[in-house]
Amino acid sequence: xxxxxxxxxxxxxxxxxxxxxxxxxxxxxxxxxxxxxxxxxxxxxxxxxxxxxxxxxxxxxxxxxxxxxxxxxxxxxxxxxxxxxxxxxxxxxxxxxxxxxxxxxxxxxxxxxxxxxxxxxxxxxxxxxxxxxxxxxxxxxxxxxxxxxxxxxxxxxxxxxxxxxxxxxxxxxxxxxxxxxxxxxxxxxxxxxxxxxxxxxxxxxxxxxxxxxxxxxxxxxxxxxxxxxxxxxxxxxxxxxxxxxxxxxxxxxxxxxxxxxxxxxxxxxxxxxxxxxxxxxxxxxxxxxxxxxxxxxxxxxxxxxxxxxxxxxxxxxxxxxxxxxxxxxxxxxxxxxxxxxxxxxxxxxxxxxxxxxxxxxxxxxxxxxxxxxx
Amino acid sequence: xxxxxxxxxxxxxxxxxxxxxxxxxxxxxxxxxxxxxxxxxxxxxxxxxxxxxxxxxxxxxxxxxxxxxxxxxxxxxxxxxxxxxxxxxxxxxxxxxxxxxxxxxxxxxxxxxxxxxxxxxxxxxxxxxxxxxxxxxxxxxxxxxxxxxxxxxxxxxxxxxxxxx
Ligand SMILES: [Zn+2]
Ligand SMILES: [Zn+2]
Numbered sequence: 001x002x003x004x005x006x007x008x009x010x011x012x013x014x015x016x017x018x019x020x021x022x023x024x025x026x027x028x029x030x031x032x033x034x035x036x037x038x039x040x041x042x043x044x045x046x047x048x049x050x051x052x053x054x055x056x057x058x059x060x061x062x063x064x065x066x067x068x069x070x071x072x073x074x075x076x077x078x079x080x081x082x083x084x085x086x087x088x089x090x091x092x093x094x095x096x097x098x099x100x101x102x103x104x105x106x107x108x109x110x111x112x113x114x115x116x117x118x119x120x121x122x123x124x125x126x127x128x129x130x131x132x133x134x135x136x137x138x139x140x141x142x143x144x145x146x147x148x149x150x151x152x153x154x155x156x157x158x159x160x161x162x163x164x165x166x167x168x169x170x171x172x173x174x175x176x177x178x179x180x181x182x183x184x185x186x187x188x189x190x191x192x193x194x195x196x197x198x199x200x201x202x203x204x205x206x207x208x209x210x211x212x213x214x215x216x217x218x219x220x221x222x223x224x225x226x227x228x229x230x231x232x233x234x235x236x237x238x239x240x241x242x243x244x245x246x247x248x249x250x251x252x253x254x255x256x257x258x259x260x261x262x263x264x265x266x267x268x269x270x271x272x273x274x275x276x277x278x279x280x281x282x283x284x285x286x287x288x289x290x291x292x293x294x295x296x297x298x299x300x301x302x303x304x305x306x307x308x309x310x311x312x313x314x315x316x317x318x319x320x321x322x323x324x325x326x327x328x329x330x331x332x333x334x335x336x337x338x339x340x341x342x343x344x345x346x347x348x349x350x351x352x353x354x355x356x357x358x359x360x361x362x363x364x365x366x367x368x369x370x371x372x373x374x
Numbered sequence: 375x376x377x378x379x380x381x382x383x384x385x386x387x388x389x390x391x392x393x394x395x396x397x398x399x400x401x402x403x404x405x406x407x408x409x410x411x412x413x414x415x416x417x418x419x420x421x422x423x424x425x426x427x428x429x430x431x432x433x434x435x436x437x438x439x440x441x442x443x444x445x446x447x448x449x450x451x452x453x454x455x456x457x458x459x460x461x462x463x464x465x466x467x468x469x470x471x472x473x474x475x476x477x478x479x480x481x482x483x484x485x486x487x488x489x490x491x492x493x494x495x496x497x498x499x500x501x502x503x504x505x506x507x508x509x510x511x512x513x514x515x516x517x518x519x520x521x522x523x524x525x526x527x528x529x530x531x532x533x534x535x536x537x538x539x
Contacts, residue, residue, distance in 0.1 A: 119457070205388070228480035
């Protein structure tokens, strides 16, 4: 598979419908591994780095999970293609900056990716729609077990997997979920939630972070420590916390519908009006407005069929994706105008928000867990 | 909530660091979180931040002049980059690393996955140790018949590292 096979299709995780996918957009697990007694990428000389790369790439390319995968040396990818992989969360910004001596391997469904010679010799990632941290880990654990039968990974009886940075030793695992929390933001409860999550040693980040606030009401929740807990314990703790966040968001939605339906309908209606009538739109504004359309879909102000096009727009309106669709480098002004055009086009068949239908529906979402008794 | 580093922008990244068992919140604005490279949740980039805000001093306490025999990495290199040179470095600077790990992690011992090849050698080590303990007891109790059997069992244990790689 070549790079246009990736850039031409959204990943399977965008279309998928994992559990709780209305509020949890995606789940990700990343594992760091290194070859025993070989210099880490940041310390290795170029020839050593290339030797390590070839040794690992050969094994990764032969994984059954990587059949017909995209497998590229970073020096062979254009800056734009690398940026698209970053916007798809398939490689890190740091990895996109690498060239000779590093490589990326991505499966056709874009649910499994490998960065060779990022900060560690190998960082592998599994990406799933909705809240599926356990499933994502299970796949990665299996892949890791296949790899370790052919590669001698550095492991220490006390410290576990050894990594270039001491903050990653132990499991070498980062688990994270991207959550959409518009009602907690509108209801001004988001800071409380963030502080509570922080208190138990998990991190919360706004998405992309180009502005000063979290864009598109999207947040990423992840573990901060890797040593002293089993992989399954970290995942169970994180999953439990995310389930609690989902309940808070659902309660906040019910309370908004109940106490401030006018405010809610106004936000969603304005988002609809602006998105379907603009001729120039910055990326931050687009994300923030699309967030309200997504919320409106969850609350049935819009038909369920509008979910996929709206989710696709979150991805397609990012800078590299826009440039790719224009097949040339665009100025910021041209990007904003193309972004507005793509959004208008894609939302052309989206009807105006229907508040009557929304009020008739039983709850804010179809797959909510049992209500919280607090 | 204002950023803890520049104290002027609104914070958008919220982290907790645990130093010697006490948790401390760190809230960063966008540009500071970019500078410290912590915007990607699976990007493992907390190191600089954590090293910069307290744990870094631990590194300086250790004796200077240790060099990794495998990769040539020195303590000064670690201080400069916050990264190690190779996996063997972990045995070259153990004291400094132990206090650093204690500062940033939940525990000091790995309890998670054990690679299959390590599993075998760990099992071997445990089996050998328990046979040797039994042998010591048998000799102490002057049960020489049992001691002879145990000695044979120890001799017949598969050699460590003999399993397929
Ligand atoms: Zn700041
Ligand atoms: Zn070393």
